[in-house]
Amino acid sequence: MRLDKFLKVSRIIKRRTLAKEVADQGRITINGTVAKASTEVKVGDELKIRFGQKIVTAKINLLKETVRKEEADAMYSIISEEKLTDSLF
Template identity: 40%
Template sequence: MSEVRIDKYLWAIRVYKTRADATDACKGNKIHINGTVAKPSKTVKAGDIITARKNEVTFTFRVIETVEKRQGAKLVGNFAENITPAEELEKLHRPIETFFLKRERGSGRPTKKERRDMDDLWDRYFFDSEDVYDDEEDGDEDY
């Protein structure tokens, strides 16, 4: 496969959870191909550099091979190389630190709203809730 739409490619390599999310990111000027803003229909080819702004972090990928179908997480490395600078990756941890710093020690249980905010934060920066449940199904017990 020589060229693929950018929205399909970002979905296939698991940068975005849905193709609609990838399309919205393109429409919001959050995706660049080789330094130029990319519309959802723009095509990518091997060797292109993709920059995707997501959750205040600018991720950078080099296209190794194009693919249209969604790939398993272990196979993504065959199609894209993550060349995001370390400074950008450090930004992922900043919101967590500041979120927990503003809560006073001994102030009791979090309210329902605070709990939802924490869940949203965890989902956005670390993992999808589906991933947690997938780990529990493997039968490994921690005790």
């Protein structure tokens, strides 16, 4: 499954176009490698997504083409959330 589609179906990012933009800006890595929106993901992959001043690390547990809202969070597990410091600026 494509990365942008997984992010939308799992509801990590609500819209596929937004997921594509985030990926194309280089803000997502899969297993330590910068990923594009078209990158294929598989069960067991570790995603790191930068949302503003926060980095979320998630592991893919399940891939499904469609999923109900209540079941979407079963597709991944959050491993960690780190807040970025402003010391870089």
